[in-house]
Amino acid sequence: MNAEVKWIEGLSFLGQSQSGHSIVMDGNGGEKAPSPMEMVLMAAGGCSSVDVVDGLKSANQEVTACVAKLSSERRETAPKLFTYINIHFEVTGNNLDSTIVEKVTADSLQKYCSVCLMLGEGVKMTHSWEIVSA
16 A cells, blocks of 8 residues: 655645545644644554454444544653544444444454554553444
8 A cells, every 4th residue: 555645835745546536635723724743643543443344244233324433641741642543333223233343343443443553552541332323
């Protein structure tokens, strides 16, 4: 996998993926676009959500929505690394089995999500979940 990041102006940068997609990043704390650290946080939520939805579908669960709400803490001094990240999954569906929801959310962070596993080497990663009524 390859990517390229080009400086646009000020502290704005254009990231271009190998698959041909582009995204603007802002080094001014998210003034004009997501900051690189916000992108990392969103990547963790996106990667783990793929695992949760796929896991529920594979278990024949009728999932209709999944929202990952991420909260984090960072060091106050540079480098301002993440020290803690929690992903709270709000899962909606028909007759969802709470045991299966619990398992797929845990398995994502502990076994499958590449981003979370990579971050978990230096960040305390936790998760929580709830089944939301449709």
